[in-house]
Amino acid sequence: NAGVMQNPRHLVRRRGQEARLRCSPVKGHSHVYWYRQLPEEGLKFMVYLQKENIIDESGMPKERFSAEFPKEGPSILRIQQVVRGDSAAYFCASSNSGTGETEAFFGQGTRLTVV
């Protein structure tokens, strides 16, 4: 029973390049959440998607960041023109329901380093 799979685990990008982070939720889960963890800080909510729809993107930076969760395939977090401040661990979580009492299962994260 595969859990949430994120790839790559580690990603190095030069300033100005694009970063694409992938998240395959637990089989059957249609709710995906992305979080970012900066060094020495807790995870911060970025975006909540439910199959093809963005439900809440209140934590997403206004520029350069976008997320999608297509009908087929993994969820993608895309960061255009990366800057050093984007270096962080990005975690994806999924759940089978959108209610607050549903357990969210987390992936191992993608550690993005911008050089």
Next chain:
Amino acid sequence: AQSVSQHNHHVILSEAASLELGCNYSYGGTVNLFWYVQYPGQHLQLLLKYFSGDPLVKGIKGFEAEFIKSKFSFNLRKPSVQWSDTAEYFCAVNVGGYNKLIFGAGTRLAVHP
């Protein structure tokens, strides 16, 4: 805005010592509370959760937490830690609606044999 505070950023204990990690949240309404653990190199795992009912909740691996509404606290406890408990522990809340979690900064626990 809602926030979660974890007072201890780094804790070092010897095996068999008792553990208590503090967690306070700021929100006046109904909350769902969680403790997650992240072992080195692994994903976050749910230790325990509180939605309603008995404020003393028991989780996996001998952990428990007590919800004290008047203190806005949800402290994590374990009577006797083991070396394998070395990990980072995160307290989190959501304020209903959907599963948007607000995390504390985490506590890194190191247990020495």
